[in-house]
Amino acid sequence: MSTPGLASIAAPLLVWAGHFVFSYAVAAVVCAKSAPVGGLRGAIALATALALALVARQGASAWSKHVRGAEPHDAPNDEGRARFVGHLVALCAALSGVAVVYSAAVFLVVRSCE
Amino acid sequence: MSAEERLRAVWKTPSGWRYWSSVNNSDVGVWYVAATFVFFVFGGVLALLMRVQLAKPGNTVLEAEQYAQVFTVHGSVMMFLFALPIFEAIAVIILPQLLGARDLPFPRLSAFGFWCFVIGGVFLCGSLFFGVAPRGGWFMYPPLTSSYQPDIGADFWLLGFSFIEVSAIAAAIELVVGVLKCRPPGMRLNLMPPYAWYVLVAAAMILFAFPPLIAGSLLLELERAFGWGFFDPRKGGDPLLWQHLFWLFGHPEVYVIFLPSVALLATMLPTVSKRPLVGYGGVVLAAVGIGFLSFGLWVHHMYTTGLPGVSLGLFSAASTAVGLPTAVQFACFVATLLAGKPQRSVPLYFTAAGIVSFVLGGLTGVMVAMAPFDFQAHDTYFIVGHLHFVLIAGAVFPIFGGLYYFFPIATGRQLSQKLGTVACALVFVGFNLTFLPMHLTGLRGMPRRVFTYAAGHGLETPNLVSTVGAFVLALGVLVILFDVLRPKKKQGWSPRNPWGAGTLEWLQAMPGEDWGVRAIPVVTSRYPLWDDPGLVARVDAGEGYLPDAEEGLRETLIVSSVDAKPLQVQRLPGSSFLPMLSAFAVGGFFVFGTYHWWGLALSSLALGAVLICKWLWSGTGAIPEKPAKLAAPGVELPLYASGSGSIGWMGLFIMLLADLTAFASIVFGYFFFWTVHDDFPPRDAVGPGVLWPVTGLALVLAAWGLTLLARRLNRAEVRAGAVVSLGLSAALAAAGAAALLYGPWVTGLKPSQHVYPAVVWVLVAWAALHLAVGVVMLGYCAVRRLTGRMTATYDGELQNTTLYWHFTALTALITVAVIAGFPLAT
Known part of the structure; x- marks a missing residue:
């Protein structure tokens, strides 16, 4: 179940999920408890920087596995599988990065709980 | 007897009335598909009734109450009894074939899931004929479905579907383990057919999407039956909690429906x-990405509930982000068509119709993802148009295409190209005539779920067109049904691999054998039948893994999940009525519960528990007669595995993840109340x-420790020590459950007074129930050990029980941290 192959594919998207849940929970609590919204944007900025750094690292590491070697992605051997998974993880990291930026952009545009 | 004859004898489907005891995927899968289509036709007839009622303003075919029942049952049937189970049904037939496996890893679980589904479905649909069907819409919002509809209708929905959700989770476990562990040797992750990827993602989504609804249904049923006011503002509850829990399920669920159908397109x-x-x-990437992102969309069904602007923005952002992987996959599909030489065939027609129409539905989806637009369109016919576009084009068209494509696999016969073409044209035209005008009807202001409308608002023509369209669509479905049911004896068997496909399911001879595949081949490419022209002959000659059944037992191959290296030969259980009987007994709990006959309900549940224990006792964990066997020339593989290497452990782990998600949903409820209330828990x-x-908690943790000790002692051959340890653990667990329940009892918390005591009681009862199951499992292990059915080496039961206890200890820890710790912190 928790083999490196499957866990690494899920990892970048889990970072997006963590960022999303954090943003949602912080916004919900701050707005419900009438706390100052200023702190909210700081917290989101920090979480966003952290999330982007994480997916960038995952993506770069996966991409380096993908460019190593010359076997095609559908080669029936370890190298083919490793290159394919590297490629897939890099794509997932890119998608996660874009999705994190989408979430963070909301806090730039919407500045109140109204 | 030759190897072939032995294999045929072992996998033979029972005849006569015992046919219904079959658990083979090729039988259960066909029953499953047939049952979903029966429900589909039933839901379709209800749709036609609604369209007749709406054909002209002020029509009187249905009364308001009847109409409410009809649209509720229509939506519920199409979602829960057709769109979702058809994914499981098709996968049960196709997946083992596609993976060159003999069967799925837990055949009796598939059969159990199927019977649960049929019982729950018949129960819910039956309520309509007695005029007592649910009528609160397929998403059952309280307070409409609680204080305004105290009659039995909503109970049918809540209990009937909770039961069906159990069957969905059973199927999900089966499919996840099937994809990861039952592949042919050599089918590494990079060679897995896209269908298997999609099934893996969709099944994993079920595990996290369905539990919130199970938790929500539990809370709503407790409110309706016992007055625990989770959704009742007079008691500190909040109806919005239901919306959160429902859509936490409901939105991913749309993708659970959509992805497996897209998988058919990709196949x-x-x-x-x-x-x-x-x-x-x-x-x-699209499959995996959509699987995750779709969990961040649920609030887009709740844009008009007054949530803070930033929250709406967040969900709007995720709703548009999910369009990216969707666009990637459809670009790949269109590119495949452009780069290839498409052959005229019914599957191609349905595929093309699906792609074109789904893209249109997807675009209106992006429109309603924008909160300001949704404020206008919410609860109008625009939404009805949008959702039918994505669901029919995204799911039903590919399923019809798949029906024509895969029909020979299930029956050995082909459907008619002519009838299929006519049906596709009728369905496509009828579908567009029905649902395209609804966008206009909605923009002109017609709300959904009204039983009639007034003349003079420009609604007459689009409604009439929709009604005509619905009958054209129905005619198309009728043609398909005729094609499926017409006698085909004269036309002869389908040729082998009639479409010239490249994947393993088409290894099958026509008609197929009960054994699935003659021998399990080694795979070295994504399209083995295209890349290795000699494969079919070699498999027919019995070259590959497990070509024989020397011991007269059903077997399949278990491989490693990333690189598909052969690990084990798994013995599979054969035909049995136990899954069916267990389903009826457990179903009795839900049926009797609906009528609040709690004595009968609990007896039925107890009977179910006994039957399931008997099923486990007789069908699982058997100690093999030898430790290993030759699975292929020169490859000897073990016949038994326990702990994290076994499929039973993996299945249980997956089930416990789902269980923990349901528990987390109730904890979410606790903190939801804390967020929306100024003082929660209330100061006084x-x-x-x-x-x-x-x-x-201390007792539970001690019980957990003793379970671990029992496992260690058993491994060290200290039999008496292990059994004593198991007994002590069970006693401490029972005491722990009693102490947890005694807390709110002794302080006099009354759950019907306020939501705070109610949520505390639910958490405590949840933990206690899990402890009770844990006690049964400990006792089961002790008896297995004492009777020699479990040994130091063959200790799968104890390994699984330990895994269960990890989760149960965690559940108790979280429960106590929330109910006792959190009030201190505030």
Whole structure:
């Protein structure tokens, strides 16, 4: 179940999920408890920087596995599988990065709980 | 007897009335598909009734109450009894074939899931004929479905579907383990057919999407039956909690419906285009990416509930982000068609119709993802148009295409190309005539779920067109049904691999044998039948893994999940009535519960528990007669595995993840109330105290420790020590459960007074129920050990029980931290 192959594919998207849940929970609590919204944007900025750094690292590491070697992605051997998974993880990291930026952009545009 | 004859004898489907005891995927899968289509036709007839009623303003075919029942049952049937189970049904037939496996890893679980589904479905649909059907819409919002509809209708929905959700989770476990562990040797992750990827993602989504609804249904049923006011503002509850829990399920669920159908497109497209899928990596990315992102969309169903603007923005952002992987996969599909040489065939027609229409539905989806637009369109016919576009084009068209494509696999016969073409044209035209005008009807202001409308608002023509369209669509479905049911004896068997496909399911001879595949081949490419022309002959000659059944037992191959290296030969259980009987007994709990006959309900549940224990006792964990056997020339594999290497452990782990998600949903409820209330827990409220919850936790942790000790002693051949340890653990667990329940009891918390005591009681009862199951499992292990059915080496039961206890200890820990710890922190 928790083999490196499957866990690494899920990892970048889990970072997006963590960022999303954090943003949602912080916004919900701050707005419900009438706390100052200023702190909210700081917290989101920090979480966003952290999330982007994480997916960038995952993506770069996966991409380096993908460019190593010359076997095609559908080669029936370890190298083919490793290159394919590297490629897939890099794509997932890119998608996660874009999705994190989408979430963070909301806090730039919407500045109140109204 | 030759190897072939032995194999045939072992996998033979029972005849006569015993046919219904079959658990083979090729039988259960066909029953499953047939049952879903019966429900589909039933839901379709209800749709036609609604369209007749709406054909002209002020029509009187249905009364308001009847109409409410009809639209509720229509939506519920199409979602829960057709769209979702058809995914499981098709996968049960196709997946083992596609993976060159003999069967799925837990055949009796598939059969159990099927019977649960049929019982729950018949029960819910039956309520309509007695005029007592649910009428609160398929998403059952309280307070409409609680204080305004106190009659039995909503109970049918809540209990009937909770039962069906159990069957969905059973199927999900089966499919996840099936994809990861039952592949042919050599089918590494990079060679897995896209269908298997999609099934893996969709099944994993079920595990996290369905539990919130199970938790929500439990809370709503407790409110309706016992007055625990989770959704009742007079008691501190909040109806919005239901919306959160429902859509936490409901939105991912849409993708659970959509992804497996897209998987059918990704399976048929390479065949009809005569070339490999373009952008395999992009398609897998889309499957995985959508699987995750779709969990961040649920609030887009709740834009008009007054949530803070930032929250709406967040969900709007995720709703548009999910369009990215969706666009990638459809670009890959269109590219495959463009780069290949598409052959005229019914699957191609349905595929093309699906792609074109789904893109239109997807675009209106992006429109309603924008909160300001949704404020206008919410609860109008625009939404009805949008959702039918994505669901029919995204799911039903591919399923019809798949029906024509895969029909020979299930029956050995082909459907008619002519009838299929006519049906596709009728369905496509009828579908657009029905649902395209609804966008206009909605923009002109017609709300959904009204039983009639007034003349003079420009609604007459689009409604009439929709009604005509619905009958054209129905005619198309009728043609398909005729094609499926017409006698086909004269036309002869289908040729082998009739479409010239490249994947393993088409290894099958026509008609197929009960054994699935003659021998399990080694796979070295994504399209083995295209890349290795000699494969079919070699498999027919019995070259490959497990070509024989020397011991007269059903077997399949278990491999490693990433690189598909052969690990074990798994013995599979054969035909049995136990899954069916267990389903009826457990079903009795839900049926009797609906009528609040709690004595009968609990007896039925107890009977179910006994039957399930008997099933486990007789069908699982058998100690093999020898430790290993030759699975292929020169490859000896063990016949038994326990702990994390066994499929039973993996299945249980997956089930416990789902269970933990349901528990987390109730904890979410607790903190939801804390967020929306100024004081929660209320300042003057007496909680469960600290003493008894903490005592209970200490006992539970001790029981957990003793379970671990029992496992260690058993491994060290200290039989008596292991059994004593198991007994002590069970006693401490029972005491722990009692202490947890005593906390709110002794402080006099009354769950019907306020939501705070109610949520504390639910958490405590949840933990106690899990402890009770844990006690049964400990006892089961002790008896297995004492009777020699479990040994130091063959200790799968104890390994699984330990895994269960990890989760149960965690559940108790979280429960106590929330009910006793959190009030202290505030």
